[in-house]
Amino acid sequence: MFPPPSSSCPDLKALLSLFGVSGQIREEIPGDGSLRRFFRLETDIGPLVAIVPAPGGLFEARCWWLWAKFLYRKGLPVPRPYFFWPEEGVIFTEDLGNWHLEKAYQLNNRVDLLEEAVDILLHLQSLDPHKAPRVFLETTTYGRQLMVFKESAAFVAIFCHQGLKIEVPLSVARDLYSLARVAEASFDQNPVLLHRDFQSRNLMVKDNRLRLIDFQGLRLGPPAYDLASLLRDPYLDLSPSLEEDLLQAYLRLSGRPEAALRRQYDLLALHRHLQALSAFVRLTRAGRRHFAAYISPGLKKLKDLVLRDTFTPFSSLKSFILDLPVDASSLTT
Structure with a gap:
């Protein structure tokens, strides 16, 4: 059984379904120095990570999304950006694991x-x-x-x-x-x-x-x-x-x-x-x-x-x- 996110977190399964993808939360990932929240997901298109913005962080999420698309197109080795829900500022992106x-x-x-x-x-x-x-x-x-x-x-x-x-x-x-x-x-x-x-x-x-x-x-x-x-x-x-x-x-x-x-x-x-x-x-x-x-x-x-x-x-x-x-x-x- 996968643990649910807290009530303050957007419904990630519902958001994924808007993009025609089904999945469930596997775990929350510690955010190191960030106030954002990160969730590892199992989906029918493979493992993804959902990035949930900190309070007041919608513009930061938009910046991440626009820069990710640009850098990815230019061949920079960044995580593949999959989906973005601007109303909530939630990003779904490639899961890179935990090794840095x-x-x-x-x-x-x-x-x-x-x-x-x-x-x-x-x-x-x-x-x-x-x-x-x-x-x-x-x-x-x-x-x-x-x-x-x-x-x-x-x-x-x-x-x-x-x-x-x-x-x-x-x-x-x-x-x-x-x-x-x-x-x-x-x-x-x-x-x-x-x-x-x-x-x-x-x-x-x-x-x-x-x-x-x-x-x-x-x-x-x-x-x-x-x-x-x-x-x-x-x-x-x-x-x-x-x-x-x-x-x-x-x-x-x-x-x-x-x-x-x-x-x-x-x-x-x-x-x-x-x-x-x-x-x-x-x-x-x-x-x-x-x-x-x-x-x-x-x-x-x-x-x-x-x-x-x-x-x-x-x-x-x-x-x-x-x-x-x-x-x-x-x-x-």
Whole structure:
């Protein structure tokens, strides 16, 4: 007997029947960091997953559907989008299973899948953004405003104030603003499609190949952000030598100027670390305790990063980060 969804969930069997498909719920799938709900279904056309939006999430569901159809048509390895019921925001899509890149690398040392992830990123960045859907979940582009108000401000408010209970000196805040300005100045006039959460838990493994998920927040932006999200992912905690090998592979295959790409990579990796650390604290304090394990590795990566020459001009920020306590256990209470 399959367990029914809660009364707050749409009748998934009834919705499926509207598309001429019969099926039943097998299980609810944990949503990791998402407020959406996911159900695995057995149907007469094979296993599917139903994605039920969070309260107020109809636009997010529409973004997912439009981007999924576009990426699938362009040959990106994303789950096949089957059906969408816009009134409820419910999506029926291909079931990719439960195995993702983090598990494949940590348990089986699948470096080949990391190389495949770089190839997928290059494929995504090769698409013409002018032919992509003009629907954006938050902002059209990744730029200074998002860096300051979504990444730096979250680090100050959630990681420092709420988590560590420490004040951030004005000189550090000034460095964070200057850093965003300098990072934005590194962007060229040809933005690429940017996932903004291109990390190992958003790369599922099915039939020994990677499949990209959680792309509803796609926007336009610089190429190095997603690259840094993957290669400096705290879930993976890659060695510096492997990070360098994969960065070299990206440079060789993309043909981008090395010096400019490396500088942009450093600047955006820092913003990515600020975002990830605040997210780990927020999610842990919200009851998703498994994220606590990634706070200390993420902080160590941030400390290692600011030792690079790129951050010499930002001395106040550099000193502040290096002085942060390595033991982050107090952040989760």
